[in-house]
Amino acid sequence: MSEQVLAELARLKQLYLEQLPATLEQIQQLGQQMAQAPATNLAAALHQRLHALAGSAGVHGLKALGEVARNLELQLAQWQKTTQEQAPSLLDQSWVEGLQLLTCLQSRQETVLEDGLLLRPVRQEQDDVCVWLVESDLKVADELEGQLIRFNFRLRRFVSLQAAFEASEESLPLALLVDFCCCSEGCAVDEQDWCIINQLVAKGCPLVVISEKEDFQSRIQASRARAVGYFLKPLDYPLLITRLSHLLDRQHAAPARVLIIDDDQLLAQHYRLVLMAAGMDVELLNAAQELMSALEVFRPELVLIDLHMPDYSGPELAGVIRQHEQWASLPLVYLSAETNFEQRVSALDRGGDDYLIKPISNRELVAAVRTRIDRARQLESLISKDSLTGLLKHASIKEIIEVEVARAHRDQQPACVVMLDIDHFKAVNDRYGHATGDVVILSVATLLRQRLRKSDFLGRYGGEEFAVILPNCDQQQAFRLMDEIRKHFSTLQFTHENSSFQCTISIGIAVTTDHPHAKGADLLVLADEALYQAKAMGRNLVRIHA
Numbered sequence: 169m170s171e172q173v174l175a176e177l178a179r180l181k182q183l184y185l186e187q188l189p190a191t192l193e194q195i196q197q198l199g200q201q202m203a204q205a206p207a208t209n210l211a212a213a214l215h216q217r218l219h220a221l222a223g224s225a226g227v228h229g230l231k232a233l234g235e236v237a238r239n240l241e242l243q244l245a246q247w248q249k250t251t252q253e254q255a256p257s258l259l260d261q262s263w264v265e266g267l268q269l270l271t272c273l274q275s276r277q278e279t280v281l282e283d284g285l286l287l288r289p290v291r292q293e294q295d296d297v298c299v300w301l302v303e304s305d306l307k308v309a310d311e312l313e314g315q316l317i318r319f320n321f322r323l324r325r326f327v328s329l330q331a332a333f334e335a336s337e338e339s340l341p342l343a344l345l346v347d348f349c350c351c352s353e354g355c356a357v358d359e360q361d362w363c364i365i366n367q368l369v370a371k372g373c374p375l376v377v378i379s380e381k382e383d384f385q386s387r388i389q390a391s392r393a394r395a396v397g398y399f400l401k402p403l404d405y406p407l408l409i410t411r412l413s414h415l416l417d418r419q420h421a422a423p424a425r426v427l428i429i430d431d432d433q434l435l436a437q438h439y440r441l442v443l444m445a446a447g448m449d450v451e452l453l454n455a456a457q458e459l460m461s462a463l464e465v466f467r468p469e470l471v472l473i474d475l476h477m478p479d480y481s482g483p484e485l486a487g488v489i490r491q492h493e494q495w496a497s498l499p500l501v502y503l504s505a506e507t508n509f510e511q512r513v514s515a516l517d518r519g520g521d522d523y524l525i526k527p528i529s530n531r532e533l534v535a536a537v538r539t540r541i542d543r544a545r546q547l548e549s550l551i552s553k554d555s556l557t558g559l560l561k562h563a564s565i566k567e568i569i570e571v572e573v574a575r576a577h578r579d580q581q582p583a584c585v586v587m588l589d590i591d592h593f594k595a596v597n598d599r600y601g602h603a604t605g606d607v608v609i610l611s612v613a614t615l616l617r618q619r620l621r622k623s624d625f626l627g628r629y630g631g632e633e634f635a636v637i638l639p640n641c642d643q644q645q646a647f648r649l650m651d652e653i654r655k656h657f658s659t660l661q662f663t664h665e666n667s668s669f670q671c672t673i674s675i676g677i678a679v680t681t682d683h684p685h686a687k688g689a690d691l692l693v694l695a696d697e698a699l700y701q702a703k704a705m706g707r708n709l710v711r712i713h714a
């Protein structure tokens with residue numbers, strides 16, 4: 169992928185360089201006409217070309233050229249704002265020199281592509297159910313191990329960070345739990361350990377700090393180590409498991425979807441390739457009139473919009489998007505060479521969320537897009553996800569099941585709707601208490617997350633009831649998968665004080681191909697009927713609706 173992306177970027181750059189002399193020739197002609205007989209229509213045409221050049225040259229390795237173009241653009245903008253009496257003096261000697269400089273700089277290329285970003289080695293193998301622990305307190309380690317097993321996670325213990333680092337040559341864990349106090353005296357991490365932590369985090373190993381200390385300095389130290397979690401001892405296990413489950417969700421998360429609206433096709437292609445190399449799904453909008461249908465079909469999580477385009481401006485398109493309630497919170501980010509403060513503020517007032525200045529480096533583009541999408545996902549998750557399990561709430565999973573069932577009928581592909589319910593759960597609550605009942609619910613959610621595909625959707629449908637949709641999955645595959653999950657769940661050991669117990673689940677499945685006219689809501693009812701057949705037949709069973 170990376171090699172291909174680099175080759176494609178080189179091809180785009182070549183195309184850009186081939187078109188450049190003609191672009192510069194046009195700018196020269198217009199610029200000289202402006203110097204001799206300034207006119208507003210000439211200025212508008214020239215401004216558009218200088219603006220595009222200022223935004224694109226740096227991206228293709230011609231940083232100095234881009235800077236000169238920007239200076240000329242600013243000079244011209246000043247002329248456009250000034251009264252006609254003062255105007256001629258603004259396009260004097262420095263203007264002509266600037267124009268000459270453009271031609272001289274067209275062959276001065278610099279290497280600005282951050283190839284490191286694009287040639288990053290393929291992410292190392294990750295063991296999704298394995299959690300690593302560096303902790304000298306054996307009691308804490310034993311207890312943690314016992315808790316993790318209930319949720320189908322495995323714990324691998326290390327005596328030192330160095331040992332964990334050596335293991336990271338083979339594979340990476342879901343998370344690395346470190347008690348800083350066992351690295352060095354007084355919980356202050358020494359230089360060598362610090363270096364190892366940095367290397368592990370850079371490899372993509374999420375760091376979770378466990379600590380006895382609640383002071384600000386310890387938290388700052390964890391933050392400096394880029395920890396994604398900080399848990400105080402004695403550990404709150406459900407909270408820790410929830411955090412691990414969220415990390416698992418992130419690993420399984422679908423690629424971020426970005427829509428780019430830019431009239432400069434070469435530049436738009438360049439951004440697209442860079443974002444795709446960072447693992448995102450990217451589409452370019454070809455015609456502004458197709459904007460709403462592109463949103464509907466592609467459902468982007470962020471839109472990058474150029475500010476100045478010939479037919480419609482970025483803020484005008486942002487205004488159209490914001491007229492639709494459904495897209496009121498979609499992040500819209502302008503990507504423009506515009507440095508004028510007033511114009512930028514006005515663009516933000518008209519529906520945009522943020523502003524990135526062209527030319528933007530590849531790394532900054534990826535980081536800016538990724539962090540904004542991550543934040544938007546976090547917010548969305550707070551709204552649509554159940555707080556105990558992190559799965560979709562009732563209304564959200566119902567909505568997704570409708571969409572996916574309609575898609576399955578349309579594509580003539582099978583999809584399975586599944587309902588799951590914990591057996592005799594009331595008895596678990598009555599005997600072991602509500603908190604232990606919650607642990608059982610959380611463990612079903614964690615097991616489902618671990619066993620289902622990225623493209624499947626899981627929801628907490630009711631108290632101890634779960635709904636799932638498995639797109640592109642036929643009856644046999646669904647039965648096999650669900651039966652494995654059922655069997656696996658029945659082997660998990662739960663503990664309460666000094667006793668231990670096991671639980672089972674019953675499962676009902678309804679398949680779209682057996683019910684070609686059924687909507688999502690109908691299939692949910694059918695899957696529920698199958699679930700109650702499983703209950704009636706003795707529980708701990710999977711049934712398919714006939």
Ligand SMILES: Nc1nc2c(ncn2[C@@H]2O[C@H](COP(=O)(O)OP(=O)(O)OP(=O)(O)O)[C@@H](O)[C@H]2O)c(=O)[nH]1
Pocket residue numbers: 589590591592593594595597601602603604605606609630631632703707
């Ligand atoms: N701990 C806990 N219990 C919950 C939660 N939501 C619902 N419940 C309990 O789940 C139990 C559901 O019990 P029932 O629907 O009667 O059925 P059951 O005992 O699971 O038995 P069968 O489904 O017939 O096998 C009730 O006792 C609810 O109070 C929750 O978030 N946490």
